[in-house]
Amino acid sequence: MNDVQILDRPQAVQGSGMLPSIYEVRTRRRELADCVTLEMAPLEGPALSFAPGQFTMLYVHGVGEIAVSISGNPANGEALVQTVRAVGAVSKAVCGLKEGQRLGVRGPLGVPWPVEQAFGKHLVVVAGGLGLAPTRPIIYWALANRERLKSIAVVYGTRTPDQILYAPQLLGWSNTEGLQVGITVDRAGEDWAGRVGVVTELIAPMLHDPEETVAMLCGPEIMMRFAADALADAGVAQDDVYLSLERNMKCGIGWCGHCQMGPHLLCRDGPVFAYPAVRDLMTVWEL
């Protein structure tokens, strides 16, 4: 019995994701003034496979480790694609990595978006700002499964036109059959011919049959709360609304308690939740 426990321990640590794999940056693309997308590949073996909504812990040697959502195509196992905004020491170090430089990657971690819940229904993705990065894998997945969905809509809002993430790709998607894209910005100059206003105003016009709709939300929490209310007002069942939450994370695997939100550890029980599971917690200040 003891032998089994001694042997099990290192396997449990490795299997549960505490040991980083070494990845190399293959390409680095600037998306916005403070935001880059890295395509990374492991030094050995294939890139990790993941489900939409999962994240990794990215470790820059001598600086630290942060949680970052996977924003690539789940069907493409060749590279790990992640979009990072430089807000503090670690994210700035990740954004500053050059092609050929290495970093540690743990994952994939976390509960994915329950994308299969959308089979036979209308799927609506509502994203705000950088929230398009964690939701982009849903869109890749939906396009690959479009014959099993009644419709696909992407509702995207951000502050200004120069803050639109993946702008060329959004433009391409807006011309893709079977995919409806709505974009709005909070404020814009005269050179912006698109819509100005909050993202919640765009939701109802893009719904086909609210009672047959599954919605997936990611963005600032205040935006997600208003979006969830707009969906409810339009008749979408709250059980069919899912969202992805962010909290400061250290271990990423349910050990340290840093990401606790009420009864949930976001890294272990989330980051994706059905809205009713977190609705009341989201209104508690600084929880």
Ligand SMILES: Cc1cc2nc3c(=O)[nH]c(=O)nc-3n(C[C@H](O)[C@H](O)[C@H](O)COP(=O)(O)OP(=O)(O)OC[C@H]3O[C@@H](n4cnc5c(N)ncnc54)[C@H](O)[C@@H]3O)c2cc1C
């Ligand atoms: C599940 C999950 C998925 C995530 N996915 C992504 C992703 O795809 N891309 C990405 O860029 N980030 C993502 N984040 C956020 C990322 O982990 C943080 O930005 C990062 O931990 C900041 O660490 P830092 O050391 O660079 O900055 P810190 O020194 O920790 O923070 C610097 C400053 O930035 C503020 N800050 C911290 N986090 C954020 C934030 N998320 N937004 C705005 N301000 C912040 C802090 O309050 C502080 O004022 C995700 C977080 C979680 C939990």
Ligand code: FES
């Ligand atoms: S980050 Fe340690 S428990 Fe979630």
